[in-house]
Amino acid sequence: MTERTSVRTDGWESMYSRRLVITDVLALVWVVFGVQIAWFGFDSREVAGSPADLALGYTFVSVILVVAWLFVLALYDTRDPRYVGSGAGEYRRIVDSAIRLFAFVAIVAYAFKLDIARGYIFIAFPVGVLLLLLTRWMWRQWLNAQRRSGRFSAQVVLVGSTPSVEHIARELIRHPEEGYRVVGACVPSGEIGSTLGMTVVPILGRIPDAVTALRSIGADTVAVTSSDDLGAQAVRELSWELEGGREHLIVAPSLTEVNGPRIHTRPVAGLPLIHVEMPRYDGSALFLKRAFDIVGSAALIVALSPLLIVLAIVVKMTSAGPVLYRQERIGLNGVPFDMLKFRSMRVNADAELSALLAAQGKGDTPLFKLDNDPRITPIGHFLRKHSLDEFPQLFNVFFGTMSLVGPRPQREGEVALYDAAASRRLLLKPGMSGLWQVGGRSSLGWEDAIRLDLYYVENWSITGDLVILWRTVRAVLAPGSDAH
Known part of the structure; x- marks a missing residue:
């Protein structure tokens, strides 16, 4: 029985690797030759070099580039079963291999004085990387579905x-x-x-x-x-x-709950010691996060301004009361701030919360959520389901009280129920989105919400923020049954 199981495991790994090779070849051929045709048309231009007898057709250069790219993808283990299917290692290797190939091509062109069209190179490489990442992501979705059904594991x-x-x-x-x-x-x-x-x-x-x-x-x-x-x-x-x-x-x-980049294995005296880097909440990384928040929020405010105006008009016309709702939340290091939202409840809804929580037996539990909340306006259900009510928080991000990505912003009463571990959520600014937004939203219980937030606080990075934002866009456009 062991032999049959092992053959099955080896078979899926080989099969999956072969499929990756096929899609890698198709993607690179499509990109490299597509850029060649788009840049030069169907004529037979040549790459001239300093030696008088050197003249290479761009078709030959494209073939060499595709073969070299496939070689470095194999050299950097981008199809190794240890990296494919989960984590960022597979994607990181694809990007690293492309950067090194680009550097090698630049060195060869400089050394031999090859006059290669810059546009041809500068378009082919980034487009090729993006298409490779897209195909690998698509294969990963398929593999994840197979694994959830118990196969290929x-x-x-x-x-x-x-x-x-x-x-x-x-x-x-x-x-x-x-x-x-x-x-x-x-x-x-x-x-x-x-x-x-x-x-x-x-x-x-x-x-x-x-x-x-x-x-x-x-x-x-x-x-x-x-x-x-x-x-x-x-x-x-x-x-x-x-x-x-x-x-x-x-x-x-x-x-x-420790992310891979924080872990380094080092053999010492025959002992495989695991070094775990402690998270830092100051310095250049935090400055970069703030710069990312300012640029990102400003760009989104400008791009979404027509939608913001339309939503403001809809809120004003469908229920009595102000357009914006301000609610005190607890931010960085426990400092309170006013969080902005489009109003999705009737006026004075906060005054009704305690009585409604008590009626549902939730007065002493964290995450103050009501089942079938009667205070929500008709348009409020739609706004909440698609997270449209949270768009004014872009101004919170721009002015520095929130971040684009971070822990869930919570009320003072919820923070009062924190233990020592949960209090670490306050080491970073609360976010418009976060792992809680893409990992379950309203269906999350207290323990799961804290676990996701602590994981983010302990392992945050700009790359991770970009991934969460991408997943947030998908969650907003196609909200599931856990969004309400």
Whole structure:
């Protein structure tokens, strides 16, 4: 059974890699030759060099460029199963390989004094990168869908102490698109026939039974979590029992909610030490974030000004009261500020909140949300579903009380319920959007909302902000059932 499972796993990886090669070839041929035709037409222009006998047709140059680009994509492991399907590593390698190829072409052109049309090069490279990223993103959506249905994933047996195994199992089950499907666990109790905590993961035996359990169910990966019963020598012996190339070993430390760029592995005296960089909330990175907020909010205010005017008129005409609604929220370092929104509720709605919360039994819970809130105006439902009521917050961003991306802005009463961990949300400015906006919106419970916000605070970056903004645009244009 182990052999059949391994063949299936290797097969999908090879199949997926071949499909990536095909789409990479098609994308590069389309871009490079398309730019050549757009720039020169169908004539036979040549690239002249300093040697008298050097004359290369642009068709030949395009062929060489496509072949070289495919070579560097392979050289930088852009189709390696370790990077494809999840994380930013695949995309980062595509961009890095293109930059290095561009630099190499520039050096060769300079060294041999080749007169290559600048427009041909300066258009082909960025368009080629964008198309490669688009095709890889499309394949990733397909792969994620396959993984959510249980296919194309490593079949994992977790080994370690019961609390650590339960924790890792919950995280992997929460994210099936990452490519790890938990099929069993080996814990100190070894109660065969029972399940792991609140999950449906079966317990297959005690810790020493890991390899036997792995092969009994046809799994291909052992993931070791922390355990007092599994020391360094035991992990080494476990690795010796696994069949190289077909069965795999993963060591999963109890370090979660930390993004990849903050983690660096360094071998020291035979020990694979994991260095975790502490998040910084000052310096050049924070300055760059503020500059991004100013430029981004200003551009959006100008671009969306006609829509803002229309929405203001609609709000004014459909219900009595002011167009804008100001509400005090808690911002950076606990400092309160007035957050702007298009009014989506009737006047004096805040005065009704306490009584309505008490009626629904939610007076002492965080995230003050009401079911079927009767205070919302008819147009307010539409504004909220598509997040149009939040557009005036662009002015909050421009003037510095909010950020384009950040933790969810919350009220003083909600902040009063914070524990020490939740208080770390106040280390960054609240955002118009964030992981909470693209990860569930109104359907999120308190624990999930805090988890997403803390993950953002601990791992924020400009690249991550761009990804969240892109996902926000999709969420606004096509809101799901969790938006209300």
